[in-house]
Amino acid sequence: MSRADRIAAAGMRTAKEAREAASKRKRSEKRRASDKLLDVESHRHCVVCWKPIPLDSEPAVCGDITCIENNKKRESSRKRLTIMLYLFPGIAILLIFLQLMTGGA
Numbered sequence: 588m589s590r591a592d593r594i595a596a597a598g599m600r601t602a603k604e605a606r607e608a609a610s611k612r613k614r615s616e617k618r619r620a621s622d623k624l625l626d627v628e629s630h631r632h633c634v635v636c637w638k639p640i641p642l643d644s645e646p647a648v649c650g651d652i653t654c655i656e657n658n659k660k661r662e663s664s665r666k667r668l669t670i671m672l673y674l675f676p677g678i679a680i681l682l683i684f685l686q687l688m689t690g691g692a
């Protein structure tokens with residue numbers, strides 16, 4: 588075997604080793620990514636500060652007082668909004684209905 592051949596063989600071997608190492612690394616990275624995905628599915632986030640909290644925490648806030656207060660405020664304003672959303676069309680329909688009743692009579 589000539590010197591050039593030996594160098595070529597050594598080069599080929601290192602290239603193969605590098606490729607194998609790269610593919611191995613890629614596989615382990617893929618596994619880590621799926622682990623992260625599972626981790627994402629097994630918890631929820633505080634609706635105020637998005638800190639990860641246990642899946643079964645209800646309401647969905649962390650232990651922070653400000654987050655609890657903030658969530659309470661948000662909840663009540665949402666409730667008000669929902670009531671208005673039903674109340675205003677309801678009043679409008681009632682007014683139209685009354686108009687029709689009085690107009691027809």
Ligand SMILES: [Zn+2]
Binds near residue numbers: 633634637649
């Ligand atoms: Zn929070």
